[in-house]
Amino acid sequence: MTAILLLGIGCGLPYAALFNRAAALFPGRAGAAMGLVNMLGIVMILVGAPVVGTIADWTGNFQAAFMSLAAFSAAVLLAAFFIRE
Numbered sequence: 001m002t003a004i005l006l007l008g009i010g011c012g013l014p015y016a017a018l019f020n021r022a023a024a025l026f027p028g029r030a031g032a033a034m035g036l037v038n039m040l041g042i043v044m045i046l047v048g049a050p051v052v053g054t055i056a057d058w059t060g061n062f063q064a065a066f067m068s069l070a071a072f073s074a075a076v077l078l079a080a081f082f083i084r085e
Contacts, residue, residue, distance in 0.1 A: 048072075 015037070022033035048069075055065040 018037065019030060019034055023030035026033075052065040052069065055068055056062050059065070
């Protein structure tokens with residue numbers, strides 16, 4: 001239960017900061033930022049879930065699949081440091 005709660009908070013809180021920053025930078029285009037984030041999220045769900053399932057099938061356990069998700073998250077975190085205003 002605690003893991004689900006932490007995951008929900010960790011996934012939900014960044015949205016507010018992202019959209020507030022988009023509205024501050026581009027007052028007339030905050031909705032476009034929301035649409036882009038949601039579009040990319042759907043693509044990652046449609047592509048990521050089968051990839052994780054395939055990795056789990058190939059390896060016979062979920063450890064490699066979860067490590068691939070962790071590696072992707074780390075790559076996104078590192079890429080975020082290179083975003084310019």
